[in-house]
Amino acid sequence: MAEELPHRHVTLDEVAALAGVSRSVASRVINNAPHVSRAKRESVEKAIRKLGYVPDPKARALATRQAGAAALVISRDDPEVLTDPFFGQLIAGVAGALEEADLHMMLCVAATPRGRERVEQLVRSRAVDGVMLTASHEDDPLARIAKEGPLPVVFGGRPVDFEPRWYVDIDNVGGAREATEHLLARGRTRVVTICGPQDTEVARSRYRGYREAMTLAGLTPRPPETGDFSEAAGATAMTRLLEAHPDLDGVVAANDNMAAGALRALRGAGRSVPADVAVVGFDDLAVAQLTDPALTTVHQPIRDLGREMARMLVGVVAGRTAGPLILPTHLVKRSST
Amino acid sequence: MAEELPHRHVTLDEVAALAGVSRSVASRVINNAPHVSRAKRESVEKAIRKLGYVPDPKARALATRQAGAAALVISRDDPEVLTDPFFGQLIAGVAGALEEADLHMMLCVAATPRGRERVEQLVRSRAVDGVMLTASHEDDPLARIAKEGPLPVVFGGRPVDFEPRWYVDIDNVGGAREATEHLLARGRTRVVTICGPQDTEVARSRYRGYREAMTLAGLTPRPPETGDFSEAAGATAMTRLLEAHPDLDGVVAANDNMAAGALRALRGAGRSVPADVAVVGFDDLAVAQLTDPALTTVHQPIRDLGREMARMLVGVVAGRTAGPLILPTHLVKRSST
DNA sequence: AACAGATCTGGAAGCCCTTCCATTGTGGCG
DNA sequence: CGCCACAATGGAAGGGCTTCCAGATCTGTT
Incomplete structure (x- = not known):
């Protein structure tokens, strides 16, 4: 019942021969095509099992013009x-x-x-x-x-x-908007953002989401700091933001890594999270659960x-x-x- | 010079026809095989470029019996x-x-x-x-x-x-041995280990490395706790080890996740790392740098x-x-x- | 100038499938 | 009982490539 000759490569011709049919019929059987009598179909199936036949996708691809x-x-x-x-x-x-x-x-x-x-x-x-x-x-x-x-x-x-x-x-725009709105709903009003590189659509969209939420709430979006999505860049950006807006109370980071960097910078500056400043990330990668405090973030269904x-x-x-x-x-x- | 007909699929026959040679010669050219005159070789190469020919790997695979x-x-x-x-x-x-x-x-x-x-x-x-x-x-x-x-x-x-x-x-054995010896060299003598599931070779080998190092140093390996490589399992195992060996001063974890869990359990138990207990992990994944304190670990060249x-x-x-x-x-x- | 030996060359036979088509077999229905 | 429609069948022609082989062409000798 099981395969017998795993070594030599078995071809459809051999199956057909063993089943006593033509190659066309055998082919129809393995492709589940019509126009095959019940008897021959079973006979071919038996031969396939006996020989352990597996069709060669290359040959099939060549014939069907589909790569599979x-x-x-x-x-x-x-x-x-x-x-x-x-x-x-x-x-x-x-x-x-x-x-x-x-x-x-x-x-x-x-x-x-x-x-x-x-x-x-x-x-x-x-x-x-x-x-x-x-x-x-x-x-x-x-x-x-x-x-x-x-x-x-x-x-x-x-x-x-x-x-x-x-x-x-x-939905990067929607995600960033929701993140920002979450901060606003928590009563934060001086919310800044750390963007990603502006030559990526991801970063642009997330920034747009931040802006939309701020504008919708009647607040003025603050000029963003930009980083390259790395933890270090997040820390640097955060430091700069703290200088520019000492009164900030919320940060929307374009990804979790930069958010993690921001947390570090905030701690370094003596601000406590979330009491003084609330931080939200984006991505929900493993890092988000490992930061201290654990990061509120936008989960994306990768x-x-x-x-x-x-x-x-x-x-x-x-x-x-x-x-x-x-x-x-x-x-x-x-x-x- | 550039490809012209990216749409219709160009075959070797067309290349040969354009170059005014047989398909055999054209084939030899694209395979860099000998027995082709300089003139024809160049002519074929020109045709290839002109038509933007790319050989079909399926056909080639079929003929050469090599999948590529x-x-x-x-x-x-x-x-x-x-x-x-x-x-x-x-x-x-x-x-x-x-x-x-x-x-x-x-x-x-x-x-x-x-x-x-x-x-x-x-x-x-x-x-x-x-x-x-x-x-x-x-x-x-x-x-x-x-x-x-x-x-x-x-x-x-x-x-x-x-x-x-x-x-x-x-080299899981060697890595775990080195990790253990590192603890011993730091003066720790009551070193325990958290193993992985014993139906994996990785876990077995790492445990063996621990034992070897202990034995070599004239110490008695302590009975291990076993976890499933998860952070939670690491914490659980650590808790049990603390009960069984309240005097422990070093932990060799079979991976970083479990080491992270161990750190959490140790903190919960009021032990400070590395002052009271030194912990070493295995894998050197991202998590190792995110724990507090950052984890000494065995780097594997994945x-x-x-x-x-x-x-x-x-x-x-x-x-x-x-x-x-x-x-x-x-x-x-x-x-x- | 003629010939052995090498180097080219293209025809044709595969590699393993699918699918078209002509042929044969079968059942239903008037 | 004969005819038509349709199911079943196998032969053959591909799909695009490599490679063997026999024949053509060329090189360098004597």
Whole structure:
């Protein structure tokens, strides 16, 4: 009953021969196609089991002109980027959804020129049916693929300079707005913000959310400090903000790392959190639970992001139509506010 | 000069036709094979550039019987596993080394029965040239692949119950020994340990390292407490150890998470770290720098692990011989000791 | 100038599938 | 009882590439 010859590669012809049918019939059986009599179907199935046959996806791909795989492209300049737990979760989401669709996942890290070239080759060689692309910078050379090629490309996160046909994003504006409104609801009125790099859409959107909430509440948004999303940058920015606005009583940080830096700077300046100053972060990564006090932050559904990217891609590949998708965030209240 | 028809798929035949040669010659050119005159070689190269030709890896794979890809299989029961930053780094290492060898990477998350089945299919279908497998449990169904199939399988971390032909591992014994010796060198003599689950080789090896160091110093290893590598388990284990050995002055934790939990429990018990009790962790993940006090811990070169796994696999695929490889760890001294 | 030996060259046979199409077999219905 | 529609079947033509092999071309000798 079990497979017998795991070594020699078994072909469909052998299955057909053993089952006493033609290769066409055998093929129809493994593809669950109609026009096969019950008897032959069972006979073929038996032969498949007996020989431990597994179809060769390469040959199948060649014949059907469908690769049976999708690529997840992580395009960053920094090869260390994968250390960010963000990607682990993203990958998990993508993996799950691709599994549902029975597609394989090619993971491409485009951190070097060589890597980028390889991705381009991969895509142009039709080795995958579609691409999920996380491209941060606006001038990412791989973004070109989305315009040029006929291949469906789903973006993870809206690029800063253009609106791709298909993308999934987190509601950064809404999240930041909610975070800010949370501070205001707590009675804080002198709320400042620490932004991310303004050449990323993420940072811009979060800043926009802060501004919207402030304006809506009839308050004047204060000029932001900008950091590169690192803990150190958060501390530096916080220090500067304290100089510029000694009376501040709330901080909206564009991510948890910078929020953690801000906490450190505040402690250094003798301000107590949340009594003197309330701090809210963004991302809800592990770090948010490890700070002291634990960080109130905007949770973003990263895994869902991956899942929806993959699902959207699967849909587009299948010819279904789809538009951009924005996933909701929610505020996680901890001790820093 | 640049590609012109990115849409229609260009085949080698078209290249050959444009260059005025046979397909054989064109093939030799793209494979850098001998027996092609200088003139024709250039002519073909020009045609390739003009048409923007990219060979189809599927067809090539079919003809050469080489997939041009390797699979990284992450086999865990928990779909959340990828959240662990460990895997991000591992993936980064693998990606880099595969890039060097010009192999593509298929990432398989085998967390569900369905996922496992798909991995098995993938492997048996010869869609990849080799597999890198991170299998924790001894009875992992995918470990069978390594024995049965003809496909090279490189393990990441030695499985607990058998010695695979090819694997790369961290020197867990040595690392734990060094950690323990570090405590001893600091004058601690009543050193206890918090182990990981004993059905993992990692946990066993680290415990062995502790025992070796203790014995070597003429001390009697104390009976360990066991946890599941989580922060909470670390705290629980620490509490129990404090009851059993109120006089303890040093703790070797099997990982950083449990060490963090231990710190929390110690603080709760009114012991100060490192004055009363010195604590050392293992892994050197981000959490180690965020605890208070920052954790002295054993750094493991995860990225190197990934890189060496991929390199070993590439070597084996190329027919080179290779044996197990154990990567050295080193102690990172911070404030907890 | 002729010939061995090497270097090129292109035809054709695969690699393993899917799918179109023509052929044969079957049942229902007038 | 004969005819039509439709299901079932297998042959053959791909899909895009590599590679073997036989024949063509060229090199350098004597």
